[in-house]
Amino acid sequence: MNEKANLGSWSITLLAAGCLLTMFSAAPASAGDDVVVLKAGVVHVGDGRAIEHAVVVVRNGRIAAVGPDVPVPGDARVIEMAEGSITPGLVEANAWVDPTDLLAPPPADAYTILNRFLHHHDPGHRDMTCCGSRCPRAYLHEAGKKCPICGWPDTAPRMAVGTNVGRVAVEQSSEVVPETRVLDGLNLRSPDFGRLARGGVTTAFVAPDTAAVIGARGAIVRTAGPMSQRVVREADAVQAVMSSDAFRRGQNNNLPMRHFVTFNTRRPVSRMGVDWVFRKAMYDAQRAGKGLPVSGADTPSPAALAALREILSGAVPVRMHARTQNDILSAFRLSREFGLPFTLVEGTEAYRCLDQLVSGHVPVVFGPIYVDAPGYRVYTGETDHNRVNTFKALLGAGVTTALSAHELRDEDGLARQALYAMRSGLKLEQVLPAVTATPAKLLGLGDELGTVESGKRADLIVWNGEPFAATSTPEVVMIGGEVVVDRRHG
């Protein structure tokens, strides 16, 4: 730790102490103030600094003070973990969330029965197995009975299955749907958010399923807390998909799933097609902006054109999902062609494009880190050149990198991704910012979240040991000063 950091932490302490002295010397916390005090062995600020034996004072949902000698108001609640540590709440920069309540049995309700009478199909999205693929026995799933093949509904998915649900999470009537919003298709009550929160993730950018070339605009939400405060931003960046997911995901593409010719059969089936769809959409938007007529196949709808023009003007940030070097370079090409700065998502082979990423100032939301590819990725064939130290290479080259677990949860969630990063040779001080301060900045929330500093929101985790260690748990997770996860009492 260099002197500057020390100076920083000391000045914070002095400032905090000074403020507190003036505030507290006169009277105790005023009635109505909700004050919580967190104490632990060490506070990891999130920007590389660590403060020993620090106390964090939270007032009305904000961090009021951080430091080793901060006076504690007498009537405050105290959360103490002497052998533990405090970190900022984790910020998941690219969550693929199970949009439906997978774990609940399907409503065997009259609405469904009525619909059956009225000749409607049954949505099959609830029949996913834990690895995201459809259970072969899906059509025999019955409420109240456990499936012997996939364990539905008791199987807790290791991975959120929004990634394979296709048309539930992304509009499929066109490959270009930037006018749609992930929030509209998001079930904020999904137990997936509970899993995220229990894993220490407090804020998440929920991205759409990678099934559309230009997909919906993501939503930034908090993972727990009162419903009225869950949504941070209704419509954020739009996700464009350069990887093979764009042409591989539609279940209705492949015979014999295709029942009859629908617009789904038009979707691209190759990378050439994907690039062409992107280009056509942007060209059409440019033409529409100039008042020129647009025509031809796959013309975006008027609403989509309007949204595309917003993207071209820079009002809506762009993310590009790509794994292979080829697709990453595609992203660069298209970005240059239309003057669209972008953020790279997943980037399995980003280590082969380090120069371009650095010179192009492209931030990367990297993840997940793995030895053997989890879930459906194995079938894409794009993970053959995966390396376990890509994240380290990105950090080493100076690329702004946030670490993400995408759809992985529980033992493989974001906290574990941080642990995998440390396993590949990084230190906690290098990894922690990549799951807190850096993603917060990438989401434009750097002033509010991401570090344990006075003035920011009290989104915090109290660990019962070293953060991310295999033997530690996030014992207490706090969002906006409210404790949403508390494992301390049994």
Added chain:
Amino acid sequence: MRRLRIRVYALAALVCCGLPLSASRAQSPSAIVAGRYVAPDGTLVSGKAIVLSDGRVSGIKPGGEVGEATGVVHYPNAVVMPGLIDLRSTLGSVGATVTSKKAVDPDICAFDAVDWGHRDFAIARSAGITTVLIVPSPVNLVAGRAVVAKTVDSDSRVLRREGPMVLSLGPAVWRYDREPTSRSGSLAMLRSVLDAARRGEGPPRMQALVKGGLDSMVYCAEAMDVDAALRVMADVAGPNVLVYTGADLDVADELAGRGTIVVVGPYTFDMRPRVLALAGALSKRDIPVALAGGIPEMGRDSLRMTAALAVRYGMDPAAARRAITSVAAQAAGVAGRVGSIAPGRDADLVIFSDDPLRLDARVLAVYEGGVRVYADQEAMRSASRG
């Protein structure tokens, strides 16, 4: 002989004339006195007489005042209830209201699909259902207009020809062959339609909807559809009525204090307890709850079964009785005509052998517009035997 024949004919004629007279006394009583009646607040009140005149209820009097006057019909030990109202019905139009070509089709009208002479109407009457809301199938984003009609066979049975506008959110709306195919697509489409309507563009009925000239009934498959409906329609009038039968009881937090009526049901015995608890949970937060039965697809007695299950899982009995009468009438937009036993309302009444929330209560008689349209003589005899 000829004189005898004439006398016989005259006697027969008199009897024939007299019969309707006596029958009409039972058919169109001037008052009904029963053991108890269901007051507008849903409670059971005893010792009252319901005075009828001209097909309407003209007043409630203490039972003693009416006594044995002519035209008074007595149902001792019975319970008089406003005619039941089923808000999710496809009477006379089973299978005929499904159309999914266009996702936004406000010009569709369920009225056009109903076969008014269908025998299901008689079955509904025998179940005590006097008014139904027949909906266009909620398989489109904007599915069309429902029709509110009475089950009695009469020319004036239609109460609202172009009833609430039905919108639908949830998987039923998604298709392979047209957009939308997802929730986000549905809501993007809904938003653009509502925006256009606010600007004065698009179908006139949608414009009427956003200005408050047409009430809306939004079908929600899951709690997130409820959230979405409230969010997207926040800037326009409504939604007036939400239809939701799910397990997320915390939708009550968003609905409390808004005045939106929630239609819950149908309920069946095999549903999860959490779903069955929804009606009671909402009602406890003072959210107006109406219950729906789904006649004829869900069976003849589904509406009462729904009410009974709702009470079993926590709904206040008075609220449950209101839910199938007055609140249901409010949801259908016909509360001024039907749904409660109060002066000025249509005399649509059901005579039950006991509290209608009891599954063993039977329908003894049904009156619509003051005229008896159904009577179960067997049941009446055994009921009067007590």
Added chain:
Amino acid sequence: MVDNRWYDRRALTVCADITKRTEQVVKIPRLILAWTAIATAPLFAVPPAKIALQGGRIIPVVGDEIPKGTVLIENGKITAVGAEVKIPYDAVAVDVSGKVIFPGMVDAHFSRGMDRANENAPVTPFLNVYDSIDPSQRVFEDALRDGMTSLHVIQGNNTVIGGMSRVVHPIGLTPEEMTQVPNLALKISMAPKRGSDRMVQLATLRETFAELDDYLGDLAEKKYEESLKEKDEKIDVGPEEARKRGAKLIKFEDYDDKHANLVRLTRGELPAFVYCEMASDVTRAIAMAKKHGYFDHMVFVLGTHCYKAIDELKAANRPVVLGPELVHRERDSLTGELRETFVPKVFVDARLTFALLPSPDTSLAERYLNYQAARCVRNGIARSRALKAITLYPAEALGMGDRIGSIEPGKLANLLVLSGDPLDFTTWVEKSYINGIEAYDRSKDVRLKRLFGKEPSETKAKNDDAKPDSPKEKSEAASDTPKGDEAPSDEPKHDKSKQAEPNG
């Protein structure tokens, strides 16, 4: 293929009598010279018979940890462990300062490494995993890399009565080379075979034993008849008496393949690994085992739901192997609340020991057995108990608790040299010793190198598996090995200038 380029090929042969009758024991392994294809490889004449691992932190699993000490290996066995150990003059001293010496981990129920884990027929006690083990499967290489030194290869759960299992080392070119203990136990499953249900499963089990009785009765009668024929006498007793007399005449060779193992099972001569998916299966498993004579040698393999039968398991007091899924989840139908139970904690609270298993899904963190132990510690289980659950307790479940599972004098030298504490997930396996011979060295691990970006040029990368080592490559690789406890560093300064990329 277990990569034969980065360790000298040595055959680990079991010199034991492989017959149906006797319990197999590993005799002293023969050390055979093996040379790589290009003969100028550095010469190791004979692998060192005596090795002293010096200066490391020793976690013996039994007894206290030794902060800095020595483990002495002689002729494949551990002969001394301690802070101060007298080292013979001819022992090879290996400096492991800064590292941790830990017993090789034991997988007590490994249904991989075979082409298929189960057969279609429900009752197959005559099968043997020996016929199915495929040493070339990558899963063995992964097991070695992840710190496993003994794997109990056994049929999966999709059966009623499976075949015979085998304990192997994750190293060797043939099943014989890999074998540590042949023909260890029979597999039985109480959970229904796929496509079936519990009634059929139990009925099949009962039928099998009933049929066995019939078979034994018939065999006895036949033997008696034969004996009388030899003496040219006539049968003069009833069938029951004939059977009684004939039973004494049966020799083990008389049993046919189909029944031999079942006979041993019912005589209590053969252990059975019994899989129970639900708590009710446990009850039935115990009843069936007691009735048919194998209760005293049964080992439970449990699904998460079985924690609800903890009282019966405790009363049974048989070894327990817990499935890799350690959390039992149930959703309350009324409140919608999810209830999660950490299953090992229930066992610890009931003071019942158990063995842990790694997850077969290699994309998850639970594939590492030491990570499973760390999860236990995270959920409040004592460190020593968790470490035993991945070493000593699985060894005991296999009946090998006297030979492996801890670092104690007299036990086989199946050891790991770790870069750090086993419960620290940033720890890697640096070296692995099996029977006192170095079986794995991370600095020479090709696949790991590639994962860390030390891959050779593209074309070579595709043909990696086929190419043998050259001496030049080998020495470069050796010099490339990072010393100390760092992970192999990634490719560093993105140096465009031509550098000899390390091969190997």
